[in-house]
Amino acid sequence: MLFPAPVKKVSFIVHQSYLDKVITSLHESGLMQIIDITREDSKLLNEIENCEPSEETNECIAYENRLKNLIGILKTYKISKSGLKALLSPTVIEKKPVKKKKLSTLYREIDSLLRHIEKKILSLDGNIQKLKSEIDDINEDLQNISYLLNFDFDISYLGDSEYVITKAGITSEPEMVSREIESLDGIAGYVQIGKRKEKKWCIVGACHVSKKDKLELIWQRHINDIYLPSMTGKPLQVYKALQKQRDKLTKEMKKLKKEMNELSAEYMHELLVKLEEIQIERVRREISSSFGKTSATYVIEGWVLERDSNTLKSLLEKVTDEKIAISTSSPSSNPDNPPTYLDIPPWMEPFKTILALFSIPKYNEISPVPFLVIWFPLLFGIMLGDAGYGIVILLISLLAKFKLGSISPFIRSWSLVGILFGFWAVLFGFLFNSFFGDFVPRFIYGDENALLYHLDFLGYSIPLDALHKPLIVLVIALLIGLVHLNLGFVLAMCQNYRRGETKKIFKEQIPWFLLQIGGGALVGKALLHIWDLSLPMFIVSSIFAAIGLIALFVNNKAMGFFELTGFVGDWLSYARLLALGLATSGMALAFNIIAQLMPEIVPYIGIVLLFVILIFAHLANLLIQSLGAAIHSLRLQYVEFFNRFYEGGGKEFTPFRVRRKYTEEIVEGGR
Structure with missing residues (x-):
């Protein structure tokens, strides 16, 4: 416990017919940290080829991405405990028992699940996002129209007509702006909309279209434009109509969200289970890129705890029918740079x-x-x-x-x-x-x-009275x-x-x-x-x-x-x-x-x-x-x-092992 646990460097050569069994055994046992031979300064690199990941890796990644996409969507609709309730009564993750299966079988199971829910989830989420965007636009319009509620005119008048240009905006200098508009033979009216230090006024001004450029210049210098929807009616009427429309969209969105809540509660755990299964398979197929390869064999190197070296050797010999060449050696600090395993309770x-x-x-x-x-x-x-x-x-x-x-x-x-x-x-x-x-x-x-x-x-x-006798505490x-x-x-x-x-x-x-x-x-x-x-x-x-x-x-x-x-x-x-x-x-x-x-x-x-x-x-x-x-x-x-005494800078021992959070593998007839 005072020093890191001793490790051994292990190298072995295995025939390609046993590769899948070896990878699965290493992954399930979690005894060995695999070294990427392609990055090692090893003499083997002059005699072997770099190994490419399995062809099935890309297919696993594709399924993984589809599952992650659905999980990411459903997580936003998941009803979770929060606050003190979440702290005192956290949700317990139930591990689903799963059997060892072929990759093709796992593909079929995922396809069956996705066929049932993928299109529906994506469609519902798309509709919800569309409704949310429409509601946000309405809220912005309501905010702008609220500035004009004290004015009595049809908002369709805003903009350019054959003879008159009418504009609305926010200013902090209403009197000066009014005088400038009136100097153009126009008219202007304003009401206060801000309070205290944030005093602002909403101003509406109009003049003949021949003075458009001058009015635009006044607006650019002193006024922030108000952008309004193309609607007809007085501000209060338009405001109420937009509120009614927003309430209708909100009600529709709540209905869709409720449906998504139900889908999340029903399928989230199953999606996480399938994601974990496909990730395990993907990792097993990606790891081969760390191996070396000859015409008929694979070369694998890594680290194993010294206490587990015999166990690893027995395991590999068992799954390969003893058709494997294994060598182990004690590490040197340089150039091996062995990993650190802190053997602590x-x-x-x-x-x-x-x-x-x-x-x-x-x-x-x-x-x-x-x-x-x-x-x-x-x-x-x-x-x-x-x-x-x-x-x-x-x-x-x-x-x-x-x-x-x-x-x-x-x-x-x-x-x-x-x-x-x-x-x-x-x-x-x-x-x-x-x-x-x-x-x-x-x-x-x-x-x-x-x-x-x-x-x-x-x-x-x-006791020592620390407040009145601090020197004693200082000495201590x-x-x-x-x-x-x-x-x-x-x-x-x-x-x-x-x-x-x-x-x-x-x-x-x-x-x-x-x-x-x-x-x-x-x-x-x-x-x-x-x-x-x-x-x-x-x-x-x-x-x-x-x-x-x-x-x-x-x-x-x-x-x-x-x-x-x-x-x-x-x-x-x-x-x-x-x-x-x-x-x-x-x-x-x-x-x-x-x-x-x-x-x-x-x-x-x-x-x-x-x-x-x-x-x-x-x-x-x-x-x-x-x-x-x-x-x-x-x-x-x-x-x-x-x-x-301490310098640090070590690399932690990270064995190649299965990490399960949502699944628990069982064998036929029991666990």
């Missing part, structure tokens, strides 16, 4: 996703996932640092795990992250004397200066930072030892340990006056610090200074553990004070406001501070911690 998968946001480790590199499991939630808990907020997170996560976990694997796995977040937030909240800020001392004890509790543990008094934060950073150095040592690079241990890691021990002892005596050093200890500390500094500058030359200041900067970054914790407690305390003052400021209603402020203010604080704590905790992992 399922409950760690969310932390693998978090690591993938940065980068997957290389094949011969330490996996930080087990350390993320500990340090990411732990540092989050310190930075949130409130037991009340931690309990809320813990309860929500437990509810998600036990109520929704059986339905959604995603919720089940990620709820564990929330549980760990909540656990550490509760622990450090009680340690740092924060439960919704000072809620308990202020509202229950009646003394805001009181502690949550008092306990003597190993000679120390807890910096000590945690030192532990975290030095864990990174230890992991770097393990990594170098595994790679056989022991010289790097003495050059890159041990000098840092010596420098920290020696330099820390000297700084504690000379600058901080924390302790006294005896002469032997002073000499040893000086030697350690000198060795560390000399090694640092020998290895990095002039950049050694920046390496030193960079390490100090990384260490001081852990002061954010104090800063964010104080921000959480400080904001919570402020909300408690405001809520406590409400009954005095607003009698009677103030009691209600007290509870409203407490609930919503603390909820907002929880959301904001949790987001900040998660981001900063992640930053400490990605930058400060990973900088000590």
Whole structure:
């Protein structure tokens, strides 16, 4: 688990008569990641041909596209749960049992299904889109006509006639425009249609056609045209007629949509099943393009987990009647660049996703996932640092795990992250004397200066009052930072030892340990006056610090200074553990004070406001501070911690396997 699982490179040659059986077995077993030989720098390329995809691939793609098109249409009409209902009661996908079948049989089944519904769905959707376009046009016309509702004229007059040109538009300068139209011996009228800062006026103007060019110029300079349909009648009459027409079209569209809702409910799952089946067949036929080919055989290469190599060999020998030549070899990091498989338990998968946001480790590199499991939630808990907020997170996560976990694997796995977040937030909240800020001392004890509790543990008094004694928390934060950073150095040592690079241990890691021990002892005596050093200890500390500094500058030359200041900067970054914790407690305390003052400021209603402020203010604080704590905790992992030992840049092991979401293959007589 500390390092990626070992893999083997496997190559085999199989006769063309067994190719389909081999591909199906590899796909169903999911044991092997297939390499595209055409992209490999392999000697085989000089002796073999590139293999083209199966001729049936294009036919599979054609069926797949038709199915996807129908599914895409029906999805827009599918009635789905939303909001809280979708969260608390998500739809469970029922897998349909399917039998192994020939591709020709699958074609016939898809053709039968499409013959029954394809034309109908496309026709209904086309009609709905046409109606929607007509309704949108009517809505635009209604908007334009609404500007003219206060005018009393037939809208058919708008435009050019034998003697008069009439135009309508929107302007912000009605009086000036009216004067300009009247100067053309025309007439104009306007009404206000905008309010407040958006004051606009609708203006209608007319003049003799001989002045058309001048009227057009006025319109271009000051007015936005109103475009209206070719209808006859006064604005109000036309407006009502259009509304009636829109209502009729809307009713017709609702009827068609209801029909599409029914089709979606009846056929969506079957379409998804057929799509999954044809995609599986298409993938099996496309994969041959990654093979090499001779006149009678195929050459296939890939990666297999070392623990599965014998299983793969037995499987291939079985399906080919042992008429196959197989060879396996251990990878070299260069040029093979083997894939990375992180062998972790399922409950760690969310932390693998978090690591993938940065980068997957290389094949011969330490996996930080087990350390993320500990340090990411732990540092989050310190930075949130409130037991009340931690309990809320813990309860929500437990509810998600036990109520929704059986339905959604995603919720089940990620709820564990929330549980760990909540656990550490509760622990450090009680340690740092924060439960919704000072809620308990202020509202229950009646003394805001009181502690949550008092306990003597190993000679120390807890809880620590972080708000009034922040220096103690700062020291704890910096000590945690030192532990975290030095864990990174230890992991770097393990990594170098595994790679056989022991010289790097003495050059890159041990000098840092010596420098920290020696330099820390000297700084504690000379600058901080924390302790006294005896002469032997002073000499040893000086030697350690000198060795560390000399090694640092020998290895990095002039950049050694920046390496030193960079390490100090990384260490001081852990002061954010104090800063964010104080921000959480400080904001919570402020909300408690405001809520406590409400009954005095607003009698009677103030009691209600007290509870409203407490609930919503603390909820907002929880959301904001949790987001900040998660981001900063992640930053400490990605930058400060990973900088000590981790590079990343690996490629994840992706075996050639069947991925089923809507189907479950069965065999005759059972599953």
